[in-house]
Amino acid sequence: xxxxxxxxxxxxxxxxxxxGQAPPTLxxxxxxxxxLAVAVxxxxxxxxxxxxxxGLLGLVLGGSLYLWLLAFLVRLRGAAxxxxxxxxxxxxAASLTDGQLPAVVLNLLRRDGWQxxxxxxxxxxxxxxTDRTGREIDVTFRPSDxxxxxxxxxxxxxxxxxxxxxxxxxxVRLIVSLGNFSRGDVLWASRQGGLHLVDGDLLRRWATxxxxxxxxxxxx
Numbered sequence: 001x002x003x004x005x006x007x008x009x010x011x012x013x014x015x016x017x018x019x020g021q022a023p024p025t026l027x028x029x030x031x032x033x034x035x036l037a038v039a040v041x042x043x044x045x046x047x048x049x050x051x052x053x054x055g056l057l058g059l060v061l062g063g064s065l066y067l068w069l070l071a072f073l074v075r076l077r078g079a080a081x082x083x084x085x086x087x088x089x090x091x092x093a094a095s096l097t098d099g100q101l102p103a104v105v106l107n108l109l110r111r112d113g114w115q116x117x118x119x120x121x122x123x124x125x126x127x128x129x130t131d132r133t134g135r136e137i138d139v140t141f142r143p144s145d146x147x148x149x150x151x152x153x154x155x156x157x158x159x160x161x162x163x164x165x166x167x168x169x170x171x172v173r174l175i176v177s178l179g180n181f182s183r184g185d186v187l188w189a190s191r192q193g194g195l196h197l198v199d200g201d202l203l204r205r206w207a208t209x210x211x212x213x214x215x216x217x218x219x220x
Contacts, residue, residue, distance in 0.1 A: 086111025086207075093207035096178060098143050102127065104207065105139055105176055112212045136171045144179035144200070172218060174198055 083092065086107040096104060102118065102125040109116045109129060114137055116129030127139035176198040189195045196216045206215050
């Protein structure tokens with residue numbers, strides 16, 4: 001019976017890990033624990049110094065400042081944890097940059113139940129993964145400042161058609177950009193099969209809570 005319970009716990013932990021919902025390990029918590037220890041030591045030193053310098057007034061002022069700083073750090077840490085879980089405010093979603101985009105999309109897909117990994121291809125960011133049913137997803141990115149008249153043989157960003165492997169076979173393919181896609185891009189994508197274009201507006205809706213299946217009309 002005990003062995004069966006342990007097996008059930010292992011299965012549940014594996015399920016949570018694949019869904020990006022597993023509790024943090026001790027190794028993951030270590031930086032936070034070290035920061036907490038440093039904060040406690042610094043606070044004790046600060047209060048001692050304040051009392052020695054100003055007496056009771058120093059204790060009140062020093063304690064108030066320390067509590068305010070501690071609350072600020074807790075809020076800051078909470079915001080970082082929230083973003084890693086794939087939850088962004090409207091302001092955060094609106095201020096995203098191209099460099100942040102791959103990590104953000106990783107967080108969003110994990111929030112929505114996909115098991116994904118970063119798999120750069122030819123120096124360009126790319127995300128591969130599967131959902132609970134085994135369906136595959138392939139995500140590539142296009143810079144927000146990509147221009148329609150970019151010379152494909154030049155040093156500029158690759159055109160949309162070179163953004164990633166596109167085809168059939170049941171794979172959900174996304175091309176994500178903080179910018180906009182042209183009418184030609186949309187028409188081309190509609191002929192590829194399983195390819196979805198996620199522009200800046202769709203990305204902001206996704207980041208602020210809408211699930212990718214509903215956002216893109218993915219069945220299943």
